[in-house]
Amino acid sequence: MKILVCISKTPDTTSKIAFVNGNTKFDEAGVQWIINPYDEWYALVRAIELKEKDASIVLHLVTVGGADCDPIIRKALALGGDEAIRVNADNADSFYIASQIAEIAKQGGYDLVLTGKETIDYNGSAIGAMVAELLDAPYISLATKFDLAGNTATVAREIEGGEEIAEVQLPLVVSCQKGVAEQRIPNMRGIMAARTKPLKVAEPAAVDALTSIVSYELPPPKAGVKLVSPDNVAELVRLLHEEAKAI
Amino acid sequence: MVLVFIDQTEGHIKKSSFEVLTYGAKLAAQLGTTAEGLLLGTVNDELPALGKYGIKKVHQVSSDTLNHLDAQVFAKVIAEAVTSTGADTVVFSHNQTGKAVAPRVAARLKAGIVTGASALPDTANGFVVRKTVFSGKAFANVKIDSPIKIISLNPNSYHTAAGEGTAEVVALNIAVDAPKVKITAVNKVSGEVPxxxxxxxxxxxxxxxxxxxxxxxxxxxxxxxxxxxxxxxxxxxxxxxxxxxxxxxxxxxxxxxxxxxxxxxxxxxxxxxxxxxxxxxxxxxxxxxxxxxxxxxxxxxxxxxxxxxxxxxxxxxxxx
CATH class of the missing domain: 3.40.50.1220 (TPP-binding domain)
Incomplete structure (x- = not known):
């Protein structure tokens, strides 16, 4: 059994969001980089749990990016996994990234590909679905539970107002979110072990991106909060009804 | 032509579908073309009435298999529908179904996609779609460079507008693969608003x-x-x-x-x-x-x- 987990580098959740170069580039000054939380807390930790139950599982990580991603992928390896592959390319667009991951997945013959449900910077929610299509494999998105018995995966996925339980045979691609696993902190042994785990660099496949970011914008600033006295709750109801037309 | 994916569950069209139908019709008017709907599976709702959102036709692939989501099966059917209807723009809701299916259709058709769109595209200079990024803390304007363009629209970001009109319902004959995802249970929180x-x-x-x-x-x-x-x-x-x-x-x-x-x-x-x-x-x-x-x-x-x-x-x- 071979599992591939997709890892992305994202700004920390508390980062100040600003743009430079005429609003065409994210301002990286002073930004702390982390493993995308959905990739780390859910996809990666769940894969590690599966490997802890079945030591014969081979667990590889993949990321698409420059050498600046190496510290992030080492952090991921400190949590677990046997080796990592970095496709040495810029993040051109979702289709480009998914094509690179699909290429790695095809070459490596993985039975299961896990991703986070989205990255917290681009919020694309697209990579898992595209990788599945490029591999012609079934896809479960927004999984909240994931279990494996032999070649059969049992998953719960989010639907409007609830969840759906499904069974699927591997090979399979799954995007993971809260519920699949719990966040872990790497221990010293893991951090030491990660230093010597293989981090292979692969050259990208020739693929054309289909979209490009023209510019960024910040939302207009809020007008400022209108405070209402706690002794005059009726005024809040009036404002919500007449001004905001919200009730 | 702008093709709008109509999402349904348990025999009823979802509210987010009315938003994308309205959005798709507005986009078609902006591009000087028409908007049509695509429904997978069967519903109890009146399909011609969807014309009030501004669409001319509803293409329906009425297979019971399509009443349950298997993204792989859906993507193949939708991609074929795009090809056979000659659509060059496809609109989804960025809801649970859209997240599972729209990027697959995009990869299958080699079509550029913008997920999480929050407004109509700017078509004055190419095809630039505004989307939310950094978890709602900013917007990105993303240009789609491919001949076929796909948009998935954030739910609750575009107001439904209904007018007059009736849509013609057309049966689409597309082969539907056997699903690989076997749904064994559905747990809905009953009596609460989703x-x-x-x-x-x-x-x-x-x-x-x-x-x-x-x-x-x-x-x-x-x-x-x-x-x-x-x-x-x-x-x-x-x-x-x-x-x-x-x-x-x-x-x-x-x-x-x-x-x-x-x-x-x-x-x-x-x-x-x-x-x-x-x-x-x-x-x-x-x-x-x-x-x-x-x-x-x-x-x-x-x-x-x-x-x-x-x-x-x-x-x-x-x-x-």
């Missing part, structure tokens, strides 16, 4: 001090026909179920009205709710960062303010 579909959401945080105090919030939610939500510490402490957790790592929502009670408004919480149209914050700490993101606020004790708010809304409703 959080991601709700117009109004009432949410509680640690300021409510314990699960036994949730009654005041539930009463308010009931009066407003609102869905209920909570902050991460509340879900982690098991005061409320995990499916109510909104925020960066929970569910992201964009209701018309979000009422936050006893929530301080950490940046991770705001990332889940900052696309709400109107935000009301009730918190006894005037320094709570949530007030900076709010439209209306009351600095006060939730245990006094919330029951009064419920009462005042009841009075307003009774008075018409």
């Amino acid at each position: 959080l991601t579909e709700a117009d109004i959401v009432v949410s509680g945080g640690r300021g409510l001090k314990g699960p036994e105090n949730w009654n005041i919030l539930l009463d308010l939610a009931k009066e407003l026909h609102a869905a209920t939500a909570c902050s991460r510490p509340v879900a982690d402490a098991h005061w409320r179920p995990h499916h109510e957790h909104v925020g960066q790592t929970g569910i992201q929502i964009a209701p018309n009205l979000y009422i936050a009670i006893g929530i301080s408004g950490a940046i991770q919480h705001l990332a889940g709710v900052n696309r709400s149209k109107t935000i009301v914050v009730i918190n006894k700490d005037p320094e709570s960062p949530f007030f900076k993101a709010a439209d209306y606020g009351i600095v006060g004790d939730a245990f006094e303010v919330v029951p009064k708010l419920t009462e005042e809304i009841r009075k307003m409703r009774a008075g018409g």
